[in-house]
Amino acid sequence: MRIHFKTSYAHDIRLFPDRWTLSIYGTLLLLAFALPYLLDEFFLGEVTNVLIWAIAGLGLMLLTGQTGQASLGHAAFLAIGCYANTILIEQGVPFIIAFPLAGVLTGVIGVIIAIPVLRLHGIYLAIATIALSVLADDIIVLTEPWSGGVSGKFPEMITIFGFEIERWSMPSRFYYLVLVVTIICTLFYRNLLRSPLGRAFAAVRDSEVSATAMGVHIARTKGKAFGLSCMITGWAGALMGYYAGTFNNETFSLVISITLLMMIVIGGLGSIHGAFFGAVVVAFLPQALSILKDNVVGSGVAIPGLETGVFGMILILFILFEPMGIYGRWLKIRTWFELFPFARKDMFRRQKSYLKTERLR
Amino acid sequence: MSLLEIKNATLKFGGVVAVNDLSFSVEEGEVYAIVGPNGAGKSTAFNLISRFYEPFAGSFIFDGTNLLDCEADQVADLGIARTFQNIELFEHATVLQNLLVGRHRHRKTTLLEEMFFTPRVRREEERHREAVEEVIDFLDLQPYRNKMIAGLPYGVRKVVELGRALASKPRLLLLDEPASGLSVEETQDMRWWIDDIRKQMGITVLMVEHDMGLVSGVSDRVLALADGAKLAEGTPAEVQANPAVIEAYLGAGAV
Amino acid sequence: MEVLQLLVSGLANGCVYGLIALGFVLIYKATEAVNFAQGDFMMIGAFVSLGLTNAEYMDLPFWIAAPLAISIMAVFGYLLDLFVLRHLFGQSQTAVVILTIAMGFVLRFVAGLIWGHEPQTLESPLALGDLHLGSVVLGMADVAIIIVTFLMTFFLYQFFQRTKLGLAMQAASQNQMAAYFMGIPVKRVQGLVWGLSGATAAVAGILFASKGAIDPNAGLLGIKAFAAAVIGGFGSLPGALAGGLIVGVIEPFAARYLAAGYSQIAPYALLLAVLVFRPHGLFSQVRVKKV
Numbered sequence: 001m002r003i004h005f006k007t008s009y010a011h012d013i014r015l016f017p018d019r020w021t022l023s024i025y026g027t028l029l030l031l032a033f034a035l036p037y038l039l040d041e042f043f044l045g046e047v048t049n050v051l052i053w054a055i056a057g058l059g060l061m062l063l064t065g066q067t068g069q070a071s072l073g074h075a076a077f078l079a080i081g082c083y084a085n086t087i088l089i090e091q092g093v094p095f096i097i098a099f100p101l102a103g104v105l106t107g108v109i110g111v112i113i114a115i116p117v118l119r120l121h122g123i124y125l126a127i128a129t130i131a132l133s134v135l136a137d138d139i140i141v142l143t144e145p146w147s148g149g150v151s152g153k154f155p156e157m158i159t160i161f162g163f164e165i166e167r168w169s170m171p172s173r174f175y176y177l178v179l180v181v182t183i184i185c186t187l188f189y190r191n192l193l194r195s196p197l198g199r200a201f202a203a204v205r206d207s208e209v210s211a212t213a214m215g216v217h218i219a220r221t222k223g224k225a226f227g228l229s230c231m232i233t234g235w236a237g238a239l240m241g242y243y244a245g246t247f248n249n250e251t252f253s254l255v256i257s258i259t260l261l262m263m264i265v266i267g268g269l270g271s272i273h274g275a276f277f278g279a280v281v282v283a284f285l286p287q288a289l290s291i292l293k294d295n296v297v298g299s300g301v302a303i304p305g306l307e308t309g310v311f312g313m314i315l316i317l318f319i320l321f322e323p324m325g326i327y328g329r330w331l332k333i334r335t336w337f338e339l340f341p342f343a344r345k346d347m348f349r350r351q352k353s354y355l356k357t358e359r360l361r
Numbered sequence: 362m363s364l365l366e367i368k369n370a371t372l373k374f375g376g377v378v379a380v381n382d383l384s385f386s387v388e389e390g391e392v393y394a395i396v397g398p399n400g401a402g403k404s405t406a407f408n409l410i411s412r413f414y415e416p417f418a419g420s421f422i423f424d425g426t427n428l429l430d431c432e433a434d435q436v437a438d439l440g441i442a443r444t445f446q447n448i449e450l451f452e453h454a455t456v457l458q459n460l461l462v463g464r465h466r467h468r469k470t471t472l473l474e475e476m477f478f479t480p481r482v483r484r485e486e487e488r489h490r491e492a493v494e495e496v497i498d499f500l501d502l503q504p505y506r507n508k509m510i511a512g513l514p515y516g517v518r519k520v521v522e523l524g525r526a527l528a529s530k531p532r533l534l535l536l537d538e539p540a541s542g543l544s545v546e547e548t549q550d551m552r553w554w555i556d557d558i559r560k561q562m563g564i565t566v567l568m569v570e571h572d573m574g575l576v577s578g579v580s581d582r583v584l585a586l587a588d589g590a591k592l593a594e595g596t597p598a599e600v601q602a603n604p605a606v607i608e609a610y611l612g613a614g615a616v
Numbered sequence: 617m618e619v620l621q622l623l624v625s626g627l628a629n630g631c632v633y634g635l636i637a638l639g640f641v642l643i644y645k646a647t648e649a650v651n652f653a654q655g656d657f658m659m660i661g662a663f664v665s666l667g668l669t670n671a672e673y674m675d676l677p678f679w680i681a682a683p684l685a686i687s688i689m690a691v692f693g694y695l696l697d698l699f700v701l702r703h704l705f706g707q708s709q710t711a712v713v714i715l716t717i718a719m720g721f722v723l724r725f726v727a728g729l730i731w732g733h734e735p736q737t738l739e740s741p742l743a744l745g746d747l748h749l750g751s752v753v754l755g756m757a758d759v760a761i762i763i764v765t766f767l768m769t770f771f772l773y774q775f776f777q778r779t780k781l782g783l784a785m786q787a788a789s790q791n792q793m794a795a796y797f798m799g800i801p802v803k804r805v806q807g808l809v810w811g812l813s814g815a816t817a818a819v820a821g822i823l824f825a826s827k828g829a830i831d832p833n834a835g836l837l838g839i840k841a842f843a844a845a846v847i848g849g850f851g852s853l854p855g856a857l858a859g860g861l862i863v864g865v866i867e868p869f870a871a872r873y874l875a876a877g878y879s880q881i882a883p884y885a886l887l888l889a890v891l892v893f894r895p896h897g898l899f900s901q902v903r904v905k906k907v
Contacts, residue, residue, distance in 0.1 A: 009490040012457070013483060070710045072717075116892040122709045123650045127846050128891045130839060131884040138881050188476045195475035195482055196461075196468040196489075202454045203462045210449035213411055214529065215437030215466040224472060254839075258717055265714050270453070304733055305832065309725025312718035319715045320703050 013194055032179055036172035045167075048175045050276075050283040051182045052239045057264050057275030058185050059232035064261065065270035066198065067225035068205030069118065072257050073129030074233050076136035079252035081106040081234025082241035083140070083147055086155045095158045099238055106234025107227040114226035118219060133257045140249035152248030155241045167242050178239055185232050189272055192228070201225055255308065262315045268327025277326040285311060362425070364389040364565050365533060370409055370419030372402075372589075379405045381589040383419070387533070392559055392566040394576045396600070397586035398609060403569040404446055405589070407537050410567075411443055412436050423533065437466045442531035444522045446538050446569075448515075456505045456513075456521050460496060463528030464489040496524045500554065516547045523554070527562070534558065536568035540575050548575055555579045573601065585609070620752050622868040628758035628827070630864020631765035635820035636841035637848065637856035638772060639813040644850050645776065646785035646809035649701070649712040653720035655838015657814060660723055661689045661821030662830045663731050666738045678741050686818040693814025697807040720835060727832040735829035742826040757827040764823060768816065769857045776853065785809055843887040862886070 006012065016022040036044055060074050085102035089095060117128045140147045147153070158165040158177070165173045192198040200221045203211035208218050241247050259282060267278025286307050293303065322329050363386035372380045380402040387393045395403045408414045410421065412433040421428035423439055431439065442463070451459050467489065470482045497503055500520050505513060510521065519542070526534055539555070540548045552575055558564050559579075570576050576583060577597035585592040585606045593603040600606055639654040651657070665685035667673045676684070700719070704712055740757070747754040776782040788795040788802045795802050824830060824837075840863055848859030863883045870882035 009487050009494070010483070012490070013486050064710070068710075070713060120891060120895055123644075123713060123850070124846065124891060124895065126650075126710075126713055127842050128888060131843065131887050131891075134839065135881060135884050135888075138877065142877050191476055191478035191482075195470065195478065195486065196465060197472060197475050199454070199458055199462050200465060202458065203451050203465075206451035206453055207449045209413070210445060210451070210525075211462070212413075212433045213437060213443050213445075213449075214462050214525065215434050216462070217432070217434040228472075261714060262718060265711075303729075305721070305725040305728050308721040312721030312725070315718040316700065316715060316722065319707070319711055319718075320700065323707060323711065 015190060029183075033176075036175055041171050044171050044175055046283060046287070048167075048171070048178050049243060050279045051175075051178045052236055052243055053260075053263065053279035053282050054276045055178075055182055055185050055239065056233055056236035056260055057267065057279050058189050058272065059229045059234075059236060060260050061264050061270070061272070061275045062189060062192070062201075062232065063225050063229035064264060065274065066193070066205065067201040067222060069222060069225065070122075070126050070261065071129045071229075072126050072254075072261060073132035073136075074229075074260050075252040075254065075257035076132045077106050077110060077230045077233040078237030078240060078256065079136050079140065080109055080230075081237030082155075082247060082252070083153070084234065085238035086153050086241060087146060089156055094160075096160050099235070102238050103231045103234040106237070107231030110230025111223050111227040114223050115219075118222040118226060129257075130254065133254045137249050137253065148248065150248055152246050152251075153241075154246050158242065167245060174242065181235055181239065185235065186272060188228075188232070197221075197224065259308075259311070262311065264325075266315055266318050266325055268325030268330075271327045273327045273330070274325050277330070281314070281326070282311075285314075363387060364424055365410070365567065366420075366422045367406075367410075368420045368422075370406070370421065371417045372405060372409060372414055373417055379589050380409065380416075383586070383589065383591060385584050385591065385594065387565060387567050389565055390559065390563065391581040392555060392568070392579050394580035394583045394597075395567070395569045395586060396571070396573070396576055396583060397592070400588075401586040402589035403586055404537055406586075407443065407535050407569060410436070410441065410535060437529060437531075440530075440532035441535065442526035442529045442533075443535035444519075444526050444537055444539065446541065448518050448522055450510045450518055450522055450525070452511045453509065455507050455509055456502060456524075457493065457507060459510060459521055459525050460493045460502075460528045461489055463496075463525040464492060466529055467492075492530065493528050496527045499527070499557070500524050516543055519543060519547075519551075523551075527558070527564075531564060533565045533567060536566060536570075538569055538571065540570060540572045548572060551575065552578050573597075577601065618872075622872060623865060624752055624754055625758070626865035626868045627861060628755070628761050628864070629867065630844075630861035631761045631857075632820060632824050632827070632860075633837070633841045633844040633863050634857040634860025635761075635765050635768065635816060635823070636838055637845040637860050638769060638853060639816045639820070640842065640845045641848075641850060641853055641856040642772065642809055642813045642816065644845075645853075646788060647701075647806050649709065650716065650850075651813065652713055652716040652838070652842075653723060653835070654813070654817060655841060656720040656723040656727075656835035657689070657693070657817035658821045658824060658838070659830060659832060659835035660692070660727060661685060661814070661818030662738065662825040662834065663727055663821070663832075664688055665818065665822045666736060666825055666830070667731065670736070670739050678739070682822055685822065686815050689814040689818035689821075690811040691814075693817075694807050694811035696814075697810035701810065702803060702806070720838070724832045724835060731832070733831055735831045736825075737829045738822065738825035740822070740826035742823070755827065757823070761823045761827065764819065765857065765860075768819065769853055772812075772816075773853045781805070781808070840883055843883050846887055847890045 011017075016025060035047060039047065056074070056078060059077075060071060064070050081102050084105045085098055088098035088101060093101070113132065117125065120128055141149050164170070165177055167174045192201075200211065200216045203214065203216050204218055204221050204225075211221075212218060237252070244251065263278035263282045264274055265278075266281055267276065268274030289307055289310060293301070293306065297303075318325060324331070365387040367386065368384045370380050370383045371378070383402070383406065395406065397403050405414065409416050410428065412428060412431055416429075423441065426439055428436065451462065468485070470485055474482050497506060500523065502520065502524060505517055505521070510518060513521070519539070523536070523539065536555070539551050543551060555566060555568070556579055559566055568580070580597055582595065583597050583600040584594045585600050585603065587609040592605050592609055593600050636654050636658050639657065640651055643649055643651045665681055668676045668681035668685055669678050674681070700715070701712070704715060742757045742760045745756050747756060747759055776786060784795070784800045785805050787798065788800055788805050824834070841860065844859035844863045845856050846859070847862055848855030848857070863886070866882050866886060867879070870879040874882065
């Protein structure tokens with residue numbers, strides 16, 4: 001087991017607690033940058049997909065894992081980010097401005113939506129956000145002159161100061177773009193966690209009453225969480241648009257919203273790692289299933305609902321047996337090795353709690 | 362002028378009068394205790410001061426500021442911190458993080474600075490950390506610094522909650538039953554701490570407590586409540602000797 | 617007369633939403649959990665009754681098959697609680713929400729495997745004939761739906777208000793620990809509620825499949841039933857029915873009088889409006905928490 005010998009308060013504020021962790025994440029980053037030279041184009045595309053989902057996951061994680069507000073409507077914000085980015089670029093705004101602006105715009109719209117919606121608790125919030133997700137589809141159809149409606153839109157090629165990036169013809173360039181956005185979002189997330197706002201998020205999640213007593217304005221804090229969450233989600237949406245190559249009103253459906261929420265639960269709520277682990281599952285499950293299916297029942301046979309069905313099954317198993325998600329399991333395995341042979345089975349036992357009514361808030 | 366002055370506070374829940382025309386004032390630098398049987402309106406009085414409940418009538422003045430002009434979250438900014446009867450901590454955070462939330466009212470950085478974690482944010486964080494370490498030293502919380510609240514025993518949680526309130530460097534500290542559920546030794550500790558909070562830190566304490574030993578040990582003045590109204594007020598000895606108080610506690614005929 | 621015709625067909629649809637919403641509210645009242653798979657319960661209930669009744673499957677007489685399907689679904693609900701939901705004891709509401717959504721996915725997948733994805737109709741005696749009242753035409757199935765829904769709501773309401781078990785269910789939701797100490801077998805009570813809601817879903821499924829075709833995605837109707845439950849206020853059984861009727865009636869009118877594209881929005885816009893202006897529904901049950 002590693003022992004941290006701390007000599008200053010700055011120690012706890014650092015991004016990485018010690019050299020060992022720093023070197024692990026440093027190696028990971030180097031590997032990520034070297035990846036286009038190690039993988040073929042197909043797999044590089046898959047990894048890009050994982051990263052885009054991870055960004056979206058980080059966005060939702062900030063809201064659900066950190067602030068405790070479950071949203072089943074985040075596909076709507078993916079859509080807003082995607083459409084905003086594409087429309088801005090069509091209006092002649094350069095990518096380097098349009099892309100960040102699309103995220104900020106999504107965040108602002110998120111805050112505007114959040115003001116009435118965030119007064120709601122638990123299930124009411126979940127249902128309101130479902131309605132948002134359903135409405136987004138209809139609204140895209142209704143705003144056809146801008147959104148292209150059912151026939152959809154094709155995002156233009158990205159140019160940054162004359163440097164061209166395209167998903168199909170230059171997958172490694174697109175990969176680097178996504179990687180940079182991923183790193184920026186992860187850093188934002190991490191920075192928030194170690195500053196007053198991140199603690200206010202946790203305070204709101206765990207006890208609104210005492211958060212208020214400590215001077216945290218509940219509605220404003222939730223609004224900020226929603227806005228930041230939507231901003232990151234908006235960026236993911238814009239990247240998803242490029243990755244898909246075309247999108248219309250059905251691209252960002254309720255199923256995407258639900259998948260996103262399930263993804264962060266499977267990955268592990270409340271941790272940055274969780275968003276990435278979950279993204280790996282979401283991105284690779286369809287491939288794994290189709291390979292499995294081809295081997296078992298033969299290719300060419302379509303089984304509708306197979307992916308969502310299996311995904312649902314995995315989620316149920318996780319909630320029942322490992323509520324902390326993949327990240328929770330990972331922590332347990334790591335601790336077991338670190339403490340070997342002194343790890344005990346009940347070290348991570350959850351405390352039993354009794355449900356109290358939500359009707360008394 | 363008193364630090365906290367409450368006049369004619371009244372609150373009803375449906376037909377039940379929880380607090381009835383209650384007036385009292387807390388002087389700067391004293392420990393003021395509210396006692397009374399269950400349902401006497403002690404915690405309700407606290408919740409009125411914290412602005413969780415809207416009073417029907419009455420005035421609440423803290424150091425010249427009208428509390429009724431404040432939202433619940435602005436009360437902390439005035440320098441009023443509190444604990445809760447049934448511990449309200451942030452369960453899925455460490456002791457350190459809980460205490461740091463206490464520093465919330467002293468934050469100076471903006472959202473944008475925090476996203477980029479500018480040097481100013483870092484400096485502020487270190488300053489908050491220092492303030493919190495003082496509280497940790499004061500309350501002997503060192504062994505629990507990085508422990509999750511969810512795994513801590515009740516007595517420690519009680520202390521952490523006190524620490525969170527202290528971390529905000531309040532002028533007035535509201536303690537809602539600080540000794541409930543504590544063992545005899547822990548109650549003793551609590552007594553010394555309340556004494557030191559007043560003497561060393563110069564914080565005024567307003568507390569609700571059932572344990573008469575603790576109340577008479579630390580408080581300068583005591584207010585006895587029954588059915589939401591004032592029964593008696595004075596030094597601990599005076600209140601304990603008051604026949605109306607004895608009757609409210611032990612029932613008629615015991616006098 | 618057109619208005620009346622729209623109203624009547626809206627009411628019949630609304631009753632189906634209301635029946636599904638009843639299922640949510642039952643579970644919410646007793647366990648504070650929300651079963652996001654209630655629509656899929658209805659779909660499964662419909663398929664089970666169809667599997668028992670239709671000629672190409674078991675070919676049982678409808679009046680034997682229907683009660684059988686209802687019992688099967690009741691047992692299914694109870695077992696689901698026993699083997700899945702009971703293990704969630706003490707986890708957050710969000711976990712239950714996500715779990716039931718996942719359950720919906722699994723149920724849809726399983727139903728597709730067993731009964732295929734082609735829309736099918738229940739060979740039901742309720743589906744025969746129309747009722748002519750002046751110029752208003754009413755399908756017999758619609759009449760049956762309206763009658764059964766109102767009866768169900770009435771009986772369930774009485775059950776919760778009057779019987780000891782019903783009151784125990786309410787107590788169990790408001791404070792589990794206190795209910796334990798009062799001697800209420802909280803876990804079994806919750807199992808019974810899931811059974812009851814399974815039975816309700818089966819009734820809704822039978823009626824729905826008599827009225828029109830069903831396929832594994834029919835459960836997505838549940839989203840509208842949610843809107844209904846929220847509009848009515850989640851804790852209230854008559855509220856659920858009222859909400860269902862409101863959503864049901866709004867739909868045909870919006871389709872008739874609003875421009876294409878806006879009509880699908882109507883129920884959700886209403887839902888959001890209710891959530892914004894009366895956050896806990898029209899028949900609210902929320903009070904302030906004491907600290």
